[in-house]
Amino acid sequence: MDSDFRSGCPIATTLDLVGDRWTLVLLRDMINGKARFSEFLDSPERITTNVLTDRLGRMEAAGLVTRTAYQDRPRRFAYSLTEKGAALTPVMQAMCRWANAWIPDTWVPPESFMAL
Amino acid sequence: MDSDFRSGCPIATTLDLVGDRWTLVLLRDMINGKARFSEFLDSPERITTNVLTDRLGRMEAAGLVTRTAYQDRPRRFAYSLTEKGAALTPVMQAMCRWANAWIPDTWVPPESFMAL
Numbered sequence: 001m002d003s004d005f006r007s008g009c010p011i012a013t014t015l016d017l018v019g020d021r022w023t024l025v026l027l028r029d030m031i032n033g034k035a036r037f038s039e040f041l042d043s044p045e046r047i048t049t050n051v052l053t054d055r056l057g058r059m060e061a062a063g064l065v066t067r068t069a070y071q072d073r074p075r076r077f078a079y080s081l082t083e084k085g086a087a088l089t090p091v092m093q094a095m096c097r098w099a100n101a102w103i104p105d106t107w108v109p110p111e112s113f114m115a116l
Numbered sequence: 117m118d119s120d121f122r123s124g125c126p127i128a129t130t131l132d133l134v135g136d137r138w139t140l141v142l143l144r145d146m147i148n149g150k151a152r153f154s155e156f157l158d159s160p161e162r163i164t165t166n167v168l169t170d171r172l173g174r175m176e177a178a179g180l181v182t183r184t185a186y187q188d189r190p191r192r193f194a195y196s197l198t199e200k201g202a203a204l205t206p207v208m209q210a211m212c213r214w215a216n217a218w219i220p221d222t223w224v225p226p227e228s229f230m231a232l
Contacts, residue, residue, distance in 0.1 A: 006161040010215030010222040011144050011208050019137035028127050045122040084218050090210040092127050099126030102200050106126040
C-alpha cells in the first residue's frame with residue numbers, strides 16, 4: 001500500500017486522488033475534447049490559473065493525464081486522459097445521475113457521455 | 117439554480133457538495149452502521165474533531181444526513197443518512213471499482229455493499 005493513502009479503503013483512496021472540487025471537472029473537460037490550458041480556463045466554473053496549474057500537475061503525477069508539448073517559445077502543453085483517467089468515467093456518470101435526480105435544474109448530460 | 121453552485125453541470129454541482137476528501141468517507145461509515153461522533157473518529161483514516169464537526173454540519177445543511185439527540189448533558193447526536201445521502205451509494209461503488217482496478221492493494225468491499 002502506497003503510504004500516501006490514508007487507508008486501503010477504495011473510496012478513501014479514490015478521494016485521496018480526486019477528492020477535490022476540480023479534478024473531475026477537468027477530466028470532464030478532457031472527455032469533451034478540451035486539451036489546452038486556455039480551454040480549461042474558459043469553462044463556466046472559472047478555475048483560476050494557479051489552481052489549474054496545481055491540479056494538472058497532480059493529475060499527471062497520479063497518472064490520470066499525460067501532456068505533450070504542442071508549441072515552443074513559449075512552451076505549451078496539450079493534456080489528454082490516460083486509460084486510468086478515462087476509467088473514472090463511471091464515477092462521473094454516477095454523479096450526473098445523482099445530481100439530475102436530487103439537485104433542481106442541473107444540466108442533463110449528452111447521451112453520448114452517459115453511454116461511454 | 118442555487119447560486120451556491122459554480123455551474124449547472126451535474127458533475128461540478130455534485131463536487132460542490134461532496135468534492136472533498138472526507139464527505140464520502142463519512143457516508144461510507146454511516147452505510148456501515150456508524151452513527152456517533154466517536155465512531156467516526158475511530159475510522160482508520162483518522163479524521164480530526166474539527167474537520168469532523170465541519171463536515172457533519174455541511175452534510176446536514178446539504179440534506180445528506182439528519183441528526184437526532186441520543187443523550188443530554190452533554191448533548192450528543194446520532195447521524196444517519198437521508199434518502200438523498202444514501203442515493204450517493206452508486207458514486208461510492210464506482211469509486212470502489214476504479215480503485216480496485218487501478219490502485220494496487222486496495223480493499224475489496226463486501227458484496228453486501230456493492231449490491232446495495
